[in-house]
Amino acid sequence: MTAPASPDSSAPRARILAVTSGKGGVGKTFVSANLAAALARRGLRVLVLDADLGLANLDVVLNLHPKVTLHDVFTGQATLAQAVLPAPGGFSVLLAGSGLVEYSRLTPEVRDQLLEVIQTVTPRFDIVLLDTGAGISEVVLYTVSLADEVLIVVTPEPTSMTDAYATIKVLATQQSRREIRLVVNQVARAGDGRGVAAQLQQVVDRFVGPSVGEPVKLALLGDVPTDASVRDAVKKRQLLVEALPGSPAAQAVAALALRVSP
């Protein structure tokens, strides 16, 4: 897999996994946070970087009230070490914080700062999850370009599938991605993710593969069923895998973690 702007690969460093979605509101941050906790539970050093610059809500999901954020690092008011915080769930987070409105446009400064931050943190972790913003803005595409692997969160909703497909198309053509991982969230029944992935794969094979001259493979990491316990955990502002580890959705996320890092 190619990662066009990936950091120096000579030193041992974390695998960088970008979590993105095309459409907003499909559970991207839910997947990032709970996947991170499930990976941490398996003994991995995990960092979640809130790359949803300007529209961050990882702090809300994790019930954190960060005093130091990425914004402070970008503006030189804090060191990176000060901004990497322990999160409930046994992993580390680097939160964007509010006040990042100015980063909604990809300027050379934002590019350099993000790249530097990622290069600095990767030697200290096994896996870094980049929780990107929704959509396919320049900032999102750039963030994804820094990752070794891409994971797209999609739901069986037509709008979500369309936006996920658009994202796949852009990543295959602009970033030469030939393998993209999928998590199908909010499925009615366990296993329904297969149909969604197959449908996407079929359209990719027909339209995207021929235009890039190579097959583009969608690898289904798994699906997560619609589960009332997800909302319960969010209301309590707790991680699902911590609060209700026996719930169907939490078990599905644990299964995802096994696929990410066998």
Add this chain to the structure above:
Amino acid sequence: MSRSAPLPLDALQLDAALQLLGRAGHAVGDGPRDAAWLQRVIDGLCELSSRDALTGLSNRRQFELTLDREADRVARSGEAALVLLLDIDHFKRVNDTYGHAAGDLVLQAVARALQECVRPMDTVARYGGEEFAIVLPNCQTAFGQAVAERIRRTVESRVVTVGPGVSLAVTLSAGGAFAPPWVRSSARLWMERADAQLYRAKDEGRNRTCIEPTAVSLVSAEEKSMLFATSASLPLLDGDPPVTASPREAP
């Protein structure tokens, strides 16, 4: 500090406020000067401070509040929203030739025309001298140009009588930009983008509309129809380990 006594409403100096409201035709009633009455006075003042005195449109203060809210909403909802900036072409000539009273009549006529061209949910504001702004929530990108053109044509065709036997018509230039969906941006950046388009419209000869181009949908109708074809006959993914939602033992 000790708890203060309830506020005696009669002690308030509200003459200036009541005079303003009376002049603007806001009746607050002659009833007892109780809390409900004070609320009506305050509501009236709020209403007054959000309107442009000449045209009755939202004023700039109100518009900026609305735009901030809309920018926040679009950031999370992903809904398309358009902002239009409109400027009457060569307005100074109207003032210079026919006088300021005529200029005021033209501003009022344009304001009415703008209000007629949009939906009740849209906010039309007098932004500056002869500059107007409209925020259109939930406006599909495909319709942006059509809305702007409808406004331009309506204003162009409207004849304003500014004196006995003196009628004139004005044109306007408009620039528009859609808020970036899913991205927290600022109302200021959004207005800057619309303003850049307004400059383009002026530059290209006035009496025209320019909307910032949006990326055309990346997904064709053919792709969409295939994406939503019935999945019954589709092959399952092969080459992957079986996928289930049940947990597996760690290796």
